[in-house]
Amino acid sequence: QVQLQESGPGLVKPSETLSLTCAVSGYSISDFYWGWIRQPPGEGLEWIGSVNHRRGATYNPSLKSRLTMSIDTSKNQFSLKLSLVTAADTAVYYCVTSYGVEGDRFDPWGPGTLVTVSS
Amino acid sequence: QSVLTQPPSVSAAPGQRVTISCSGSNSNIGNYYVSWYQQLPGTAPKLLIYGRNDRPSGIPDRFSGSQSGTSATLGITGLQTGDEADYYCATWDNSLSAWVFGAGTKLTVL
Numbered sequence: 001q002v003q004l005q006e007s008g009p010g011l012v013k014p015s016e017t018l019s020l021t022c023a024v025s026g027y028s029i030s031d032f033y034w035g036w037i038r039q040p041p042g043e044g045l046e047w048i049g050s051v052n053h054r055r056g057a058t059y060n061p062s063l064k065s066r067l068t069m070s071i072d073t074s075k076n077q078f079s080l081k082l083s084l085v086t087a088a089d090t091a092v093y094y095c096v097t098s099y100g101v102e103g104d105r106f107d108p109w110g111p112g113t114l115v116t117v118s119s
Numbered sequence: 120q121s122v123l124t125q126p127p128s129v130s131a132a133p134g135q136r137v138t139i140s141c142s143g144s145n146s147n148i149g150n151y152y153v154s155w156y157q158q159l160p161g162t163a164p165k166l167l168i169y170g171r172n173d174r175p176s177g178i179p180d181r182f183s184g185s186q187s188g189t190s191a192t193l194g195i196t197g198l199q200t201g202d203e204a205d206y207y208c209a210t211w212d213n214s215l216s217a218w219v220f221g222a223g224t225k226l227t228v229l
Contacts, residue, residue, distance in 0.1 A: 047209075101211075
């Protein structure tokens with residue numbers, strides 16, 4: 001059974017880079033696709049992107065210019081970097097297991113981590 | 120403005136049945152399966168329905184999904200107070216080249 005756990009700073013300054021890591025247990029990171037989804041406080045869900053060990057990363061076009069996603073097979077984890085952040089990037093960030101870029105579901109989800117962008 | 124349109128809220132009494140709609144277009148629901156997620160207060164979303172009408176292990180058959188054309192529907196029977204949550208639909212959009220979510224529907228069990 002796959003389990004996911006996000007980690008990273010809870011506070012990031014405007015114009016800096018948000019960096020998060022998702023530790024995967026119960027399955028090899030080389031299998032499946034892995035993704036990030038965020039939820040601003042009191043709002044809905046937004047897909048950030050997906051990454052696969054062999055196929056690379058696919059990003060939400062609205063965030064693509066600021067995004068980098070990568071996989072570390074030695075640590076069985078994947079990561080997210082979002083540059084030039086503003087207050088609009090304040091959200092709970094969830095890492096998820098995906099089943100293809102256009103796959104049919106996200107399951108399971110990590111518990112989420114709140115990232116606040118503020119000086 | 121979400122690409123997928125859901126009603127902001129629905130309500131029903133315990134034991135009753137409720138449906139939540141999700142309306143899209145040919146670039147999303149018209150060509151891809153919709154998945155449904157339940158988000159209980161203060162927790163991460165959880166997958167309820169995916170594919171044609173598949174449920175992950177542990178999801179009771181009180182939850183069901185259907186889709187036709189450019190719309191999808193989540194059905195919940197035998198409502199329980201523990202079903203009070205926000206429900207989201209999601210699918211791939213080949214025009215946007217991105218996954219898209221509905222804005223969510225808040226279910227109240229009266």
